[in-house]
Amino acid sequence: MKKILLLSTGGTIASVASNAGLVPKETGEELIKMLGKLPYEIQVRDILQLDSSNIQPEEWKLIAQNIYKYRNDYDGIVVSHGTDTMAYTASMLSFMLKNINIPVVLTGSQVPINVVLSDAHDNLRLAFAAAASCPPDIYLAFHNKVMLGCRSVKVRTTNFDAFESVNVPPVATVSSDGLVFNKDDDFQKKHDGNPVLNTKIDAHVSLVKLFPGFDPNLLFAMVDSGCRGIVIEAYGLGGMNFIRRNMVAAIGKLIRQGIPVVASSQCLYERSDLTKYEVGREALLEGAISACDMTSESAITKLMWALGQGMNVNEIAKFFGTNVTGEVSLK
Numbered sequence: 001m002k003k004i005l006l007l008s009t010g011g012t013i014a015s016v017a018s019n020a021g022l023v024p025k026e027t028g029e030e031l032i033k034m035l036g037k038l039p040y041e042i043q044v045r046d047i048l049q050l051d052s053s054n055i056q057p058e059e060w061k062l063i064a065q066n067i068y069k070y071r072n073d074y075d076g077i078v079v080s081h082g083t084d085t086m087a088y089t090a091s092m093l094s095f096m097l098k099n100i101n102i103p104v105v106l107t108g109s110q111v112p113i114n115v116v117l118s119d120a121h122d123n124l125r126l127a128f129a130a131a132a133s134c135p136p137d138i139y140l141a142f143h144n145k146v147m148l149g150c151r152s153v154k155v156r157t158t159n160f161d162a163f164e165s166v167n168v169p170p171v172a173t174v175s176s177d178g179l180v181f182n183k184d185d186d187f188q189k190k191h192d193g194n195p196v197l198n199t200k201i202d203a204h205v206s207l208v209k210l211f212p213g214f215d216p217n218l219l220f221a222m223v224d225s226g227c228r229g230i231v232i233e234a235y236g237l238g239g240m241n242f243i244r245r246n247m248v249a250a251i252g253k254l255i256r257q258g259i260p261v262v263a264s265s266q267c268l269y270e271r272s273d274l275t276k277y278e279v280g281r282e283a284l285l286e287g288a289i290s291a292c293d294m295t296s297e298s299a300i301t302k303l304m305w306a307l308g309q310g311m312n313v314n315e316i317a318k319f320f321g322t323n324v325t326g327e328v329s330l331k
C-alpha cells in the first residue's frame with residue numbers, strides 16, 4: 001500500500017460557517033475521516049489553518065520545508081490548500097523544490113467538505129490517486145484534472161471546474177478507466193539531479209496589468225518604495241504604448257537602473273512574442289524580458305526566486321530563457 005502524507009493548510013475545503021464568514025477550522029484528520037476508506041496508508045500533519053488569501057512567502061517556505069523534510073518517508077504528498085492562491089503556491093513550490101523525488105499534489109475545493117454536495121471529496125480522492133501514481137513533480141489536482149503546478153491558473157470563482165492547465169494539456173484526466181495520462185509529455189520537465197530545497201526569494205516585486213492611460217511614472221514610484229523587479233502584463237503578444245505615456249522609455253530606464261522588467265501577456269492563453277510588432281520590439285530593444293507562454297503566477301514567482309538568488313538583470317534574462325521546471329515552452 002502506498003504511504004501518503006497529507007499536509008493540511010486550511011482553505012475552503014477545511015472551512016466551517018461562522019458569524020465572520022467561512023473560516024478554516026477542520027484538521028487534516030477530520031478531512032480524511034469524511035473521505036471514508038482509501039487504499040492508501042495516510043498520515044496527516046496540520047501545518048497551517050489559513051484561507052489561502054492569507055498565504056504569503058513565509059507560508060510558501062514553511063510548506064516547501066515540510067515537503068522537503070518528509071520527501072523520503074512517503075511515496076507522495078498531498079497538500080490541502082485554499083483555491084485562491086493555490087496556483088501561486090504550486091508555482092513557487094516548483095522553483096523552491098527543484099528535482100523533488102516524489103509526486104506532490106495540491107488540492108482544495110470550492111465548497112467546504114462538511115457540505116453535502118461539496119467537491120472536496122472528489123478533489124481529495126483525485127489528489128491521493130495522483131500522489132500514488134504520478135511521476136515526481138509538483139501538481140495541482142482539481143475537478144478531474146491533474147495539472148503541472150507551474151502551469152495551473154484559477155479561472156473561475158465558484159464553478160467546480162475552477163482551474164485550467166494553461167498552454168499545456170493536463171498531465172492526466174479522470175475517466176471510467178481511472179487516471180488517464182497524457183502521453184505527449186514533451187512539456188514535462190526532465191529531472192536532472194537530486195532534490196534541492198532553495199527557499200531564498202525576494203518578494204519585493206510587482207505585477208502590473210497595463211491599461212490604456214497607465215502612467216509609467218508609477219513604475220518609478222514602486223522602485224522608490226523598494227520594488228526590485230516588475231512583471232508587466234502587457235497587451236496581446238506583449239505590446240506596450242510609447243506615445244504620450246512612454247512605457248518603453250520607462251522600461252529602458254528601469255533596466256539600466258538594474259531593475260528587471262518581464263513582459264507577459266494579459267491574454268491567458270498562448271505566448272507573448274515581443275518580436276512581432278513595433279510596440280513589442282521597442283520594449284525588447286530596451287531590455288524587456290519576455291515571459292513567453294508562462295502564466296503570470298509562474299512569472300512573478302520565478303522573478304522572486306531569481307532575485308532571491310542574487311541574480312542581476314542579465315542573469316535574470318538568461319534564467320527566463322531557461323525552462324527550469326516545465327513552466328515555459330521555449331522555441
Ligand SMILES: NC(=O)C[C@H](N)C(=O)O
Pocket residue numbers: 010011012013050051052053081082083084085108109110111
Ligand atoms: N475555495 C477556496 O478555497 C477559497 C478560499 N478563499 C481560499 O482560497 O482559501
